[in-house]
Amino acid sequence: DAMVIQNPRYQVTQFGKPVTLSCSQTLNHNVMYWYQQKSSQAPKLLFHYYDKDFNNEADTPDNFQSRRPNTSFCFLDIRSPGLGDAAMYLCATSRITGAGANVLTFGAGSRLTVL
Amino acid sequence: AQSVTQLGSHVSVSEGALVLLRCNYSSSVPPYLFWYVQYPNQGLQLLLKYTTGATLVKGINGFEAEFKKSETSFHLTKPSAHMSDAAEYFCAVRTLGDYKLSFGAGTTVTVRA
Numbered sequence: 566d567a568m569v570i571q572n573p574r575y576q577v578t579q580f581g582k583p584v585t586l587s588c589s590q591t592l593n594h595n596v597m598y599w600y601q602q603k604s605s606q607a608p609k610l611l612f613h614y615y616d617k618d619f620n621n622e623a624d625t626p627d628n629f630q631s632r633r634p635n636t637s638f639c640f641l642d643i644r645s646p647g648l649g650d651a652a653m654y655l656c657a658t659s660r661i662t663g664a665g666a667n668v669l670t671f672g673a674g675s676r677l678t679v680l
Numbered sequence: 681a682q683s684v685t686q687l688g689s690h691v692s693v694s695e696g697a698l699v700l701l702r703c704n705y706s707s708s709v710p711p712y713l714f715w716y717v718q719y720p721n722q723g724l725q726l727l728l729k730y731t732t733g734a735t736l737v738k739g740i741n742g743f744e745a746e747f748k749k750s751e752t753s754f755h756l757t758k759p760s761a762h763m764s765d766a767a768e769y770f771c772a773v774r775t776l777g778d779y780k781l782s783f784g785a786g787t788t789v790t791v792r793a
Contacts, residue, residue, distance in 0.1 A: 569723075596779060605689075607770060607783040608724070615779070655723055659779065667712070667779050671723035 568592070571656050571672035578646055579680050586641040586675045588656030597639040598669065599631060600655040608655055614639060615661070643677075651679045682707040682773045686784035694792045699743075699758040701787050703771035706752065713754040714772040714781065715745055724770065730754060741765070766791045 569590045578584045588597065596615050600608035612621045614633040628650070630642040643650055653676050657669040687702040705711055712731050716724040728739025735747040741764075745756045754771060771784040 571723075598780075605786070605788070607785050610780060613780070653721075657724075661779050667774060668714070668726055668729060669724075669781060671716075671725070673723045674721070676721065 569656055569658055569670050569672035571654075571675050573675060574673060575676050575678070577678045577680065580647065581645045584643045584646055584677065586643075586654050586656075586677070588639045588641070588672055589637050590656075590658045590670075591637070592658055592660070592670060593636060594658035594660045594670070595636070596659045596661055596667075597633060598657040598659075599629075599639070599641050600657065602653040602655055602674075604652075611641070646677070646679045648679050651677055653677075682711060682775055682778075682782050684771050684773050684782055684784035686769075686771050686787050688787055689785065690788045690790070692790045692792060693761045695763060696760050699756075699761045699765060699789065701756040701769050701771075701789070703745075703754045703756065703784060704752055705754060705771075705773045707773060707775055709775045711773045711775050713745075713747060714774075715739065715743070715754075715756050716770045716772060717741075718768045718770065718786075720767075727756070727769075761789075761791050763791050763793065765789055 572587050598613040599611045602608045611625045632640045653674045655674045656672040659669045685704045714729045715727040718724045728737045730747045738744045743758045770786045772781040
């Protein structure tokens with residue numbers, strides 16, 4: 566089935582040790598998003614790619630970076646994770662079609678623990 | 681700018697009882713509205729969406745929502761709760777020309793046997 570796949574599902578890292586989370590999609594969607602979700606909170610958009618164009622949210626810390634080498638893959642890099650970065654990271658995709666509803670399809674998430 | 685308010689962070693219902701989750705939005709232009717469900721340690725799954733046309737929208741798992749422009753609301757209901765409905769529910773809004781969703785804070789539903 567076409568879907569959004571995130572790896573790893575669970576990631577444990579040490580304070581300050583870089584981490585990369587990956588997201589792949591078989592939907593051929595042109596937009597890919599990264600959300601951060603802390604416990605019992607709404608997902609918070611970090612950034613998104615519209616095709617190759619990177620769009621950063623104003624309040625996303627510099628510690629978070631992203632790469633989209635091709636349509637299918639997108640990566641979230643956390644350069645120096647702090648304890649406050651422990652969260653679920655959700656990847657989502659959508660196809661922008663003018664006046665369409667632009668439904669987001671989410672992956673299952675990657676839960677990051679920082680020791 | 682658009683925003684979403686979900687009234688009630690926790691809702692507890694008995695199995696078989698009505699589920700009602702409240703969502704109000706603010707938007708300066710006609711919105712697209714969504715309800716997503718999230719089970720523990722999972723991503724978000726689309727329950728239903730409102731774009732244009734019929735204001736009563738039916739979704740998966742027996743849920744439905746009604747768009748009321750005069751009340752700027754999009755409340756989610758299910759006539760009879762099932763144990764499997766225990767999850768967190770998020771209301772979200774976007775407007776034409778904006779491809780980012782704004783989420784509400786979420787409502788956690790627990791179902792009592």
